[in-house]
Amino acid sequence: MYQDSYEDEFVGNIDVVADSYAMVDDRDYEEDELLLQQQQQQQQQAQTQVGVQQIPEQVRKFLGHLYRNLLSNNVNDLSYNYDNQFIRLSEKYFAKSAWPEPQYVAALVGDDGIFLTLYRELYYRHIYARLHPTLEVRFRSFENYCDLFNYILNSNGPLELELPNQWLWDIVDEFIYQFQSFCTHRSRLSKRSEEEIALLKANPQVWNTYSVLNVLYSLIQKSNINQQLLAAQQGGDVVEAAGEFGSRALYKMLGYFSIVGLVRVHCMLGDYTLALQTLENIDLNNNRGLFTRVTSCHVTVYYYVGFAYLMLGRYADATQAFVHILTFVTRTKHYHQRAHQFDSVNKKAEQMYALLAIAVSLCPVRVDEMIHTTLREKYGEQQHKLQRGGEEALEVLSELFLYACPKFIIPNPPNYDDVASEPMEPQEFQLKIFVREAKLQLVVPTLRSFLKLYTTMSLDQLSSFLDIDSNELRNQLMVYKQRYRQVKWTGNADLLAGEVVPTTDLDFALQQDMIYIAESRVGRRYADWFIRNTNKLQDIINTLESRQKASIANAGTQSEEVA
Template sequence: MSTSKYQSILESNELPVNLDELPNFKIKVPSQDIFASYYSASSDSEVQMQVAVLFINELDKLIKEKNTDGLLVLYDVQFNKICSSVFKESAWPAPHEIELYQDKEIDIDIAYLYSELCYRHALARLQNSFDAELVCNSWENYNDIFDTVIHAQTEFPLPVPWIWDIIDEYIYQFYFACRWRYTIKPEDQGLKEILAKDSRDLTFWNLENINENFTSVIQKSQIFEKGVLTLKEATSTSHYFGFFTLVGQLRLNVLIGNYDAAIKSIENLDFDSLVIFSKAFPAYFNLFYYAGFAYLMTGRYKEAVKVLESVCLMMNKYKAFLTKSSQSENMMKQLEKAVCLFAISLVFYPNKASESTFWQFKDLGIKTSKQNSQNRNEKERIVDKFDKLQRYDIQTFNELFNYGCPKLIEPIQSLDSFKDITNKNTSDLIINAKEKLTKEFKVVQNLNNLATVMKLYSKINLQKAASIVNVSKDEFLNLLKQYEKRETSDLLKTPFEQTVLSRFFLPTPILKFDINGDNITINEVVPVKNYTEQYQKLNKKMTEIYSDVLSLL
């Protein structure tokens, strides 16, 4: 029986997680590490070549054996140890160099995967300036990997965290390339070399090709059957690529500021399918972090609160089981970003129950760009920031937004548009996003003040109520309409919102207003939730568990 089934029953307000798939349980480091003698060895070129040969041959062997557990250790543990020791200051040898050294041809798919790691290492650890050739080669290699996934006749096994990281790194390098293209000066040598190529030979990162690759991967994966998302028991590499590409589309659309498309990209995910993301926890986090930001930017603050609350709860609950992953430290930094957005969303849509969740992070400290030089190494408690935010301090809002906001970029739309791009400040998108929310900040303050004041009265004169809230009578009437719209908005009829978000919304009191002449009558009403569907789902889960128990007898 899967852990996720019990959690669906006992903890229905949380996201489903299969503990067996978390790094501390999944990553089983062997007692005999074939690379152990190299971690402390000298890093001369001969040693580096020996390590590269050993690594690529081990990669080839494990893939032929379909040993995904061994591949996970090789990828998430041994590769990072080698990078931190043998290749700390240099790049890995290219596949063709290894072929010459060992006088043996390397399988093309193995070369693609090995190169993916090499390019990622070079871009992440070695590069202080933009290397156009390196970036273009990495782009072509990713295209080769996706082409292999799309057209492969047979399955090749990969550990799920690597599948997600391929998609995630693909998007990050697109961001990196776009930022360079929009900020580079025309006289840059790397740009000149690319522009000097014939149009038929021009190759560079662009949104059009990325969307084509993502669409083709999803179609190949067959995760949709007759338009319905399906989660198969024996999931293939192609199937995993399809599921995780949905999260990739979400992140990509947030990256370029297309928030409606971001929400639409995950609309077919349902609650039962979420457990698959336990296999790559950073993807699980990305799903809800980027969805929360998209809801925030589309003015759906109630949804933003619950989405961000759920991911913060999940990360905080399971962080102790992530420490074996090479990405554990980065995930904790990402948690800080999510908590900052959670704090902002709670001001845009106050919720007492969610605020109690927020206080679980009372000891969390963050560094902001506004700290002076004397205390720049000290962290400020998030609860102190939240207290200022609740008093509508605009500087605190700016600091938390800057800290929590994901990277945004003006995309290179296509190769045809590559040559015509002009210089642009890449921070403008973040500034624009912040300004958009800042405009709502004053409106939200008035809405929250309205709710606070109106709770004190059962009946009050309209003009008096307007003066208490410090707005005109017409503005007050408009606020009443906005409040009603905010409190009574329905979830969309999509699997994600109906099966995931709906679980997190408990009936909470809302104010109902009745205007008679110059007076307004206020009633606090608690909506009645229909539990029929929830009981049906619980009954189905209990039946599944009962069947599993019987099968064990």
């Protein structure tokens, strides 16, 4: 809100003739002011009535059902409203427009505060997803999130409010997404108008990094979720550890999802060690962990864990994380095609295949044959270029990285007084860090491809194959030897801990000018191959049988029509 100050245009002395004016009763002013207020209220009511009438009948019914289910804490019906009806109505009525204004919805639900706050969260989220949010929308959405989290965190006792896990996850996930989007929007000052720059400069508290982190840490602390997870691992009393707030599903799940959200934020900031430390109380080996209750949360955990490992140079661990979640996504893809989260899960899966192509090229290890086949179909050509090394490999590496990496952010506001000097894009900065480390690793696939063909060979022979001198080859062999062993996660709670183990099945020893190669071969697992192809054959048989039945039915219908 802005208010201009005005000064009197005429500042000379003015003679006041008191007898020329009658005394005006204060009651006349009060009556006029009251009449004006009544007229304004009538106009607002008329506008609200028109706005409500413009809401489609089906949408009004949906909002009524959503409101009643929220009041009664009917989680099952709320889940249906949220996961199905909201998505369907958005496609039908608001594919290219916003949902009804909250002020019109307020007339349908009697100005219920928490319902309108949750509705505004959906309202702004839809604008972000389908339209282009203005700076005003970004500000208002942040204020609405502040209202929502203050309501949850600052209540005297636990709220009698229950929401589906998917909705709770989406609230945390969208909160972080809008924070990232605002940071990107704010950093590109050359594309902003003078008015927008002035607003950004005057409101540094909006989408402030400290505020976002404070919300996530506050939700974690309020729910005692780390204490609950630790008690569950150690066989302690989880109920006692949860406390008054943490025993409620609302606080417990928001706290848990905030841990995953923190992992994402730390990766966006480039602190990969802290990202993995944040998950110290979450057991990724537990197939029934809370993160598995929401598929998009499940995928997010492994995406950021795998990426953090990749940036820390632990390529074998990154490969293991990506293969694990991609196997899960592949096996459940038919289920996700019927869910609204399919697009986000599918996009993350495509990005993880690109990251897996990088990890496997930098540190060749055996992966599941189904994933390996898909990877070869998607990125076979890029992998071949990476194995050849050289400048072409660096170009492919950069291309895959920029496509698949998270959206990094600059946490601090830019210099609003110097619009011309924009900082380096955070993606480019992180790419430089990654390429500097990966360049050393790119010699490994090339050397391995030659070494695996021999059991012994001379240094001169290998240098002639690679077209480099012997001294350079010795350096590359030492790099290979060093990169051959990596810290590998052993499956305990600490994702940063591990054992130094060989990450490839090919080792060698260099004695003077002779190279002695040893390869430990692992027998091919034929059972997986037969099971997978048996399932494919069964799918073909089922398809043929269904087509045969359909053709017989059509033939019978046609014969009846002829008769």
